[in-house]
Amino acid sequence: MERSRFESLVDEVFEELPEVLLDYVDNAVFVVEDWPDAETLESLGVRSRGGLLGLYQGLPLDERHVDTTGALPDRIVLYQKPIELYARQTGERVDDVVYDTLVHEIGHHFGLTEAELREIEGRG
Numbered sequence: 001m002e003r004s005r006f007e008s009l010v011d012e013v014f015e016e017l018p019e020v021l022l023d024y025v026d027n028a029v030f031v032v033e034d035w036p037d038a039e040t041l042e043s044l045g046v047r048s049r050g051g052l053l054g055l056y057q058g059l060p061l062d063e064r065h066v067d068t069t070g071a072l073p074d075r076i077v078l079y080q081k082p083i084e085l086y087a088r089q090t091g092e093r094v095d096d097v098v099y100d101t102l103v104h105e106i107g108h109h110f111g112l113t114e115a116e117l118r119e120i121e122g123r124g
Contacts, residue, residue, distance in 0.1 A: 001094070006080050007032050013098045021106050028058065028074040028109060030102075034081050050082040054101040056108035076105045 001009075010032060014022075036052045046052045058074025078101055087094045107117045 001080075001084060003032065003080065006084075006094075009095055010078060010098055010102075013095050013102060016099065017102060017106075021103070025106060025109060028076055031075055031077045032080055033077055034079070036077075036079050036082070050085045052079060053082050053086060053097065054078050054105045056105045058109065074109060076102070076109065078102070078105075 010030065014030065035049055036046070036055065040055065041047070041049065041052060044052065044055075055077045056074065057077065058072075078098065083097050083101060084094060086092070087097045090097075104117055
């Protein structure tokens with residue numbers, strides 16, 4: 001899929017997220033990249049280049065304090081090629097994978113751990 005179409009899809013899916021999530025997504029930017037870089041994969045212990053669909057980078061809301069000011073915006077990165085690959089391998093629609101990935105990464109923005117997210121997603 002063309003990058004511009006994928007970015008439009010991300011925007012459309014973002015608008016479909018429950019308002020309860022959107023109301024608390026504060027100081028975050030959403031970025032689309034083709035693939036995660038080797039350093040990112042290594043730092044997270046991910047062995048496969050296609051094994052990372054998204055990444056939250058920032059200070060979770062539950063770790064912020066009143067005096068936390070002047071910080072750069074948090075970043076939520078969606079990796080287009082791994083998302084498309086995952087959708088092909090599982091038979092899921094790309095927009096459904098984008099939705100699940102956005103919810104997962106926003107969960108990290110709220111301070112949820114991988115274990116907590118897996119439990120919520122019914123994979124724990």
